[in-house]
Amino acid sequence: MNKTASLSSARRQKKDDFYTQLPDIESELRHYKRHFRDKVVYCNCDDPRVSNFFEYFSKNFEHLGLKKLITTCYRNQQRDLFSRHDCEQAIYLEYFGDQDGNKVPDAHEIEVKHLKGDGDFRNAECIELLKEADIVVTNPPFSLFRPYVAQLMEYEKMFLIIGNMNAVTYKEIFPLIKADRLWFGPSISSGDREFGVPDHYPLTAASYRIDSNGKKYVRVKGVRWFTNLEHNKRHEDLILYREYSPEEYPKYDNYDAIEVSRTKDIPKNWGGAMGVPITFLDKYNPEQFEILGADYDVKQGLLSEILNPEWTGKTDRGYINGKRMYSRILIKHKRGG
Numbered sequence: 524m525n526k527t528a529s530l531s532s533a534r535r536q537k538k539d540d541f542y543t544q545l546p547d548i549e550s551e552l553r554h555y556k557r558h559f560r561d562k563v564v565y566c567n568c569d570d571p572r573v574s575n576f577f578e579y580f581s582k583n584f585e586h587l588g589l590k591k592l593i594t595t596c597y598r599n600q601q602r603d604l605f606s607r608h609d610c611e612q613a614i615y616l617e618y619f620g621d622q623d624g625n626k627v628p629d630a631h632e633i634e635v636k637h638l639k640g641d642g643d644f645r646n647a648e649c650i651e652l653l654k655e656a657d658i659v660v661t662n663p664p665f666s667l668f669r670p671y672v673a674q675l676m677e678y679e680k681m682f683l684i685i686g687n688m689n690a691v692t693y694k695e696i697f698p699l700i701k702a703d704r705l706w707f708g709p710s711i712s713s714g715d716r717e718f719g720v721p722d723h724y725p726l727t728a729a730s731y732r733i734d735s736n737g738k739k740y741v742r743v744k745g746v747r748w749f750t751n752l753e754h755n756k757r758h759e760d761l762i763l764y765r766e767y768s769p770e771e772y773p774k775y776d777n778y779d780a781i782e783v784s785r786t787k788d789i790p791k792n793w794g795g796a797m798g799v800p801i802t803f804l805d806k807y808n809p810e811q812f813e814i815l816g817a818d819y820d821v822k823q824g825l826l827s828e829i830l831n832p833e834w835t836g837k838t839d840r841g842y843i844n845g846k847r848m849y850s851r852i853l854i855k856h857k858r859g860g
Contacts, residue, residue: 541743542719543662543685545575551710552579554754555683558658560588565656567644568663568671570596571616573719576660581628584620592618593652595642613642615652644671653678658752660684669695672749676704681752683708688747691801692817692850700804701814708748709756712805715744747805761806763791772797775841777834778821780853782843794859796829798841798851815853826853 566576571594580592595615617634621627640646644653644663653659653674659682663671668686673695675682688707690696699705717732717740730742765771767790772781780796783789786803796815807814816826818840830838841848 541662541665541741542573543575544717544719545579547710547716548575548579551683551708551748552583552660554709554756555750555752556587558681558752561590562657563591563593563655564589565652565659566592566594566661567649567653567659568596568661569594571614576662577616580660581618581633584618584628585626589620590657592616593656595638595644595649595652613638613640615642644674650674650678653680657681658683669693672696672699672705683748683750683752685746686749688745688801688804690749691804691852692819694819697817701816703809705749705751706757706807707804708750709754711747712802715742716746717742758808758810760808760811761786761789763789765790767793773843775831775843775848776845777831777836777838778841778853779829779831780841782841782848782851794856796853796855798848798853800849801852803852803854811857812854813857815855817853818851820853829853 564580566574566580569576571577574594574596577592577594580587580589584592593615596613615636615638617636618628618632620632622632623629638646638648640648642649644650644667657680659675659680662685665687668690671684675684676699691700696705720739720741722737722739724739724741726739726741732740734740765788767781772783772790772793774781775798778796778798780798781790781793783797783799786799786806789797789799789803798818815829820826821830822838836842836845837847839847841851
C-alpha cells in the first residue's frame with residue numbers, strides 16, 4: 524500500500540489499539556533514567572500480555588531502580604474492537620522486581636489480579652491505581668487523548684505518552700504547552716512510526732506489513748512523545764543563521780507578525796512576533812523563545828495586541844496578500860532579535 528496511516532483516521536474508525544514497538548520505547552526512555560529511581564510506574568492503557576511498555580519496564584526494573592510496575596488495559600465487551608487476547612474479565616499486573624536472582628521477570632514473580640470493571644482508565648479502580656503511581660507511561664487511545672491528559676493533570680502526575688502531534692492545536696492541550704506544563708519528547712521529530720495492531724485490524728487504509736509469525740503492523744504518521752519529564756534536549760538552543768529581510772519574511776495582513784514557514788529559517792535578528800509551524804515544538808527551548816499563543820487565540824480575542832485594527836476579514840488564521848495561511852504558533856525571541 525502507498526498510504527501511511529494517521530492517528531486522526533484511526534480515531535474516525537474507532538481503531539485505537541496501536542501497540543508501540545520496543546525500539547521506539549527504548550529510544551525515548553534512555554533520556555529519562557534519572558526520573559525513575561524508587562518510582563511506581565503505571566502503564567494504564569496496555570494489554571500486559573502484549574505490551575512492550577510492560578516488557579521494557581519489567582526487564583529494566585533493576586536498571587532503572589523502580590519501586591513497582593503496574594499495568595492495566597481496557598477490556599471492551601465487543602471483542603472485535605480491542606484486545607488481541609480474549610478473556611472474560613479485565614486484569615492488571617503488579618511487578619515488584621526480580622526475586623530469584625535470574626534478572627528475568629518470571630511468571631511467578633508477576634501478580635495477576637482481576638478488576639471488577641472493564642479497565643477503562645477513567646474507571647474508579649484504575650483511578651485508585653493512578654493515585655498510587657508516580658509516573659505514567661503508555662500509548663493512550665487516540666480518540667481519548669484530551670480527557671486522558673486532563674486526568675493526568677487533575678491528579679498531578681508525571682507522564683510520558685504517545686499521541687498525534689496535531690494534538691498541540693487542541694484548546695485543551697496548547698495552553699499546557701504555552702504554560703510549560705507539557706512538551707515533546709526528543710526521540711521522534713519527523714517521519715512515521717510502525718505500530719503493531721490486533722489480528723482483526725483492517726489493513727485497507729494504511730501501509731502495512733505482516734511478519735513471519737503472522738503479526739500485523741501499520742505505519743503511522745504525525746507521532747510524537749508528550750511529556751512533563753525534563754530532558755536535556757529541550758534546553759538546547761536552536762542555532763539560527765538567517766537574517767531578517769521584508770522580502771523573505773512578509774508580514775501577515777491581519778497580524779503584527781511575520782510568516783516563517785520553516786523552523787530552521789527563524790531570523791536571528793527579528794524582535795517581534797513570528798508565525799511558525801507546529802513542528803517548531805520539536806526544537807522549542809523555553810529559555811530561547813516565548814510562545815505568545817496560536818492563531819486560534821487571535822480568533823478568540825486573546826492576542827488582541829497583535830491584531831491589525833484595520834483588518835476587516837476573518838481572523839481564523841494569518842493571511843498574506845489575502846491568502847489564508849497554514850495554522851501557526853506565534854512566538855518571539857526571549858533574548859532579543
